[in-house]
Amino acid sequence: MLEGEEKLIKGASRGNAGDFDRLYSHYIAPIYRFIYMKVTHRQEAEDLAHEVFLNAWQGLPSYQSRGFPFSSWLYQIARNKVIDYYRLKKNVVGLDALGGMVDLAKTETSVETELENNLNLEKIKAAIHKLNHDQQDVLLMRFVEELSYKEISAAIQKSEGAVRLIHHRAVKELKKLLNGANS
Amino acid sequence: MENEIFKILESARSISPSAEFRERSRRLIFASTRPKNASIRESFFGNFKLGLTVAAASFAILAIVGNYFYPKSKESSLLANSRELLKEVENLDFKIQLGEIRYLDTSAKEIAALLKIIEGAN
Numbered sequence: 001m002l003e004g005e006e007k008l009i010k011g012a013s014r015g016n017a018g019d020f021d022r023l024y025s026h027y028i029a030p031i032y033r034f035i036y037m038k039v040t041h042r043q044e045a046e047d048l049a050h051e052v053f054l055n056a057w058q059g060l061p062s063y064q065s066r067g068f069p070f071s072s073w074l075y076q077i078a079r080n081k082v083i084d085y086y087r088l089k090k091n092v093v094g095l096d097a098l099g100g101m102v103d104l105a106k107t108e109t110s111v112e113t114e115l116e117n118n119l120n121l122e123k124i125k126a127a128i129h130k131l132n133h134d135q136q137d138v139l140l141m142r143f144v145e146e147l148s149y150k151e152i153s154a155a156i157q158k159s160e161g162a163v164r165l166i167h168h169r170a171v172k173e174l175k176k177l178l179n180g181a182n183s
Numbered sequence: 184m185e186n187e188i189f190k191i192l193e194s195a196r197s198i199s200p201s202a203e204f205r206e207r208s209r210r211l212i213f214a215s216t217r218p219k220n221a222s223i224r225e226s227f228f229g230n231f232k233l234g235l236t237v238a239a240a241s242f243a244i245l246a247i248v249g250n251y252f253y254p255k256s257k258e259s260s261l262l263a264n265s266r267e268l269l270k271e272v273e274n275l276d277f278k279i280q281l282g283e284i285r286y287l288d289t290s291a292k293e294i295a296a297l298l299k300i301i302e303g304a305n
Contacts, residue, residue: 020212032198033199046204049208057212120194121194124188143192144192144193
């Protein structure tokens with residue numbers, strides 16, 4: 001959570017662009033990452049992430065926290081955007097055909113390690129895409145974004161117990177898929 | 184296996200949008216017009232809620248105040264009415280009694296006079 005977040009949210013909902021800009025800077029990367037892991041195309045992930053923040057900026061005057069973090073609200077918007085995206089675009093290109101498109105930030109690791117990581121990530125992403133939407137969201141929010149079960153439950157509008165169950169099933173299913181792919 | 188999966192998923196934390204995209208997206212967001220109806224709707228419901236609360240509070244105060252004063256006034260007016268009624272009844276009785284005495288007196292005299300006439304005739 002961002003320091004002084006409540007104040008920033010209030011300011012942004014009153015139309016203060018500076019306050020919203022700070023919220024944007026803090027949350028754009030995790031929201032983009034979440035979308036990117038679900039749609040795979042960099043361009044589409046950018047478009048959807050932009051739409052999430054545009055909706056947030058326009059919808060902030062009616063935003064009510066109800067005890068949940070602001071990030072849960074953003075993930076909720078992102079989640080709906082991805083669902084709409086898949087609803088509109090039924091003919092999604094398979095991940096296998098997108099080799100080498102992973103947009104990882106440059107790190108100090110060697111080219112060889114980076115390539116290996118990318119390929120492994122591609123494989124896991126392909127397996128994740130075979131899970132249902134809830135399982136995908138819970139896995140990504142939990143392992144990539146490190147959200148708590150409470151935050152995830154607010155974002156996907158399900159009870160914490162249900163989120164734990166989805167998480168358990170998702171991990172089991174993912175292992176099964178990866179084992180099947182390896183054999 | 185599980186740990187390996189999580190390790191690879193954790194490596195995805197380094198994915199981030201380009202600076203160029205961030206800048207473009209920001210500019211587009213702040214150039215967009217914010218719909219006014221959302222805030223109007225909010226303020227309407229906000230005012231409506233406030234109005235409803237004030238009305239409910241006023242009603243509750245009226246009910247409490249009314250409950251406190253109403254039975255007393257009712258009681259006192261009932262008492263006053265009953266007292267007046269009793270007085271009226273008492274007066275009425277008294278008037279009836281006087282009327283009866285007067286009637287009995289005159290009728291007794293008339294009867295005595297009639298008896299005398301009858302005796303004289305005999």
